[in-house]
Amino acid sequence: MELCGIYMILNLINNKIYIGSSINIKKRWQAHKSYLNINQHSNRYLQNAWNKYGEENFKFKVIDNFIDQSLILLREQYWIDYFQSADEECGYNISPTAGNLMGFKHSDETKRKISTRMKGKEKTSEHLANISNSLKGRKMSKEVKEKLLKANIGKKHTKEHREKISKHHYGKKLSEAHKEVLVNSRKKFTKETVLEIREKVFSGARVKDLMIEYDCSKQTILRIKKMETYLEVWESNSFKDNVDLEVEVDKATRRVKLTHNQVVEIFTEVSRDKGKIEFYAQKFGVSTNTIYNIISGRTWYDITSSLNTDKNSIRRDNSSGITGVKRQEREGRKIKWIARLTYNKKQYAKAFNTEEEAIEYRKYMELERDKGNL
Known part of the structure; x- marks a missing residue:
């Protein structure tokens, strides 16, 4: 439940006080800090003191809270008078009379004027740093995220906007730590799930069914099948222990490289019994097309051309x-x-x-x- 009431901002150095009220005190304090940190607060006395003494020398405290919102201005006036916060010797309140903008909204014309006045103004690096620091650690609620999502559905950046974004990012290089974060954020399968998907592919499961079962794209299934993604799974010792022969992965293409002995074994055994195509495809982590190409002489001809086959050898x-x-x-x-x-x-x-x-x-x-x- 949102906290409604009266709050104070206390300067720990000179004991001067600012009194304020809000129907959502937590949100109001965040707004105060945000504007103060970027040097944009509407109260110039409080802003100057904040700049002089620093955030660490100010304390925020709720001094009165209640449910009936109709009492808010009466209670605020009481505390302004009690602490004499409108007196420049005692506090930072500009007006001695309580008042706030509760329920107030700018007209469209006023919004347009504010927008026109702010356009073209460039923020200093210090200003941008203050904005960044004030937003760090802040997490949006689920409701806010949903509102932002709905508000942006169907919106498209203008050509000018896209060019600005491109220009801003041009020449920037991601750090290794940033790259690792991006890679890990896109991965959603555990090692066990990856091995399970690959086993089902070679067991004859349809890719479409696997896409639905694991909620992923066709490309993800095929890349797992060819061992082009989740490289840490294929390079781990536990995976190598589960295959009959060690599988070597080309670091450049991320594809399986067969050894001379593996090609000889495939050509010799499959030429005699085509029923072993699926078995050897799964054993060496390659597609059935690769097996067909080996036994038909389309690939690895330098090895297979020297092999002698019996009467059952294929064309x-x-x-x-x-x-x-x-x-x-x-x-x-x-x-x-x-x-x-x-x-x-x-x-x-x-x-x-x-x-x-x-x-x-x-x-x-x-x-x-x-x-x-x-």
Whole structure:
């Protein structure tokens, strides 16, 4: 409940007093301190004393409180007379008669005049520092936050305002401590939850269902799957102990890097049994597409090309490094090099016995295409 009553501001050095009243004493004291700290208080006597003696030499005290707001001016007048606070030798009150702005509101015209008068005025660095200090530690209530949110819904910054914000922040660099605070503020999952999400992804759970269950975006789920976020989880020893082989994460791309032995194991085992694709994807922390690319020869060809497979080995289309030229090998047939070019929804393809012939044909077709002969 808001405290209604009479308060005093006492100067501990010379014992001079300011008497005031409010239907919300706590809020009024905060307003007094705010204006005094930025040198903008309406009472020049109190402001000058505050500047001279400092905040630490003033004491705020409630001297009378009651429920009936109709008594507030009578009680304030009583205490002004009692302490003689309107006498410049005894206090800081400007007027000997009690009065306040309870329930008063400026007209739109007055507000406009005040706004016009204040525009263009630049605050000094000291003034800004005082404002900052007066606001430190102050926390807004839930009701105030909701009011601010509703008031700003639908509002958009003007182009001029955006340029000012950009200019203000241009060239500023965040400290490491600030960066850490920002990163941690965006993280809402514990280590156990992250591991749980990743396990469900590789167990076949739909990303859409996980988004709803954990109240997060699709991007968050996919980044957890690829180990591109929550790096402290993947780098911890407890995670490494839970996998059969140590997983190395590329610091530049934040993606899993497979070792030579891991690629050999994937190619050998999955080529024999495609049912192990999901198992190896989860084991090494990669996608099923990565496994498919390894066994089809699209990636890690420098390792897989030297491996011998049995009769159940699958067809491999191995790139020569030249776009549109691929090596094709089938069981029981000669190796062929295929040169392909797609243009105007038509595909031109031809088989050659050597890679050099295929590359030359591909280059020839590109020239014909550029000349408009195709």
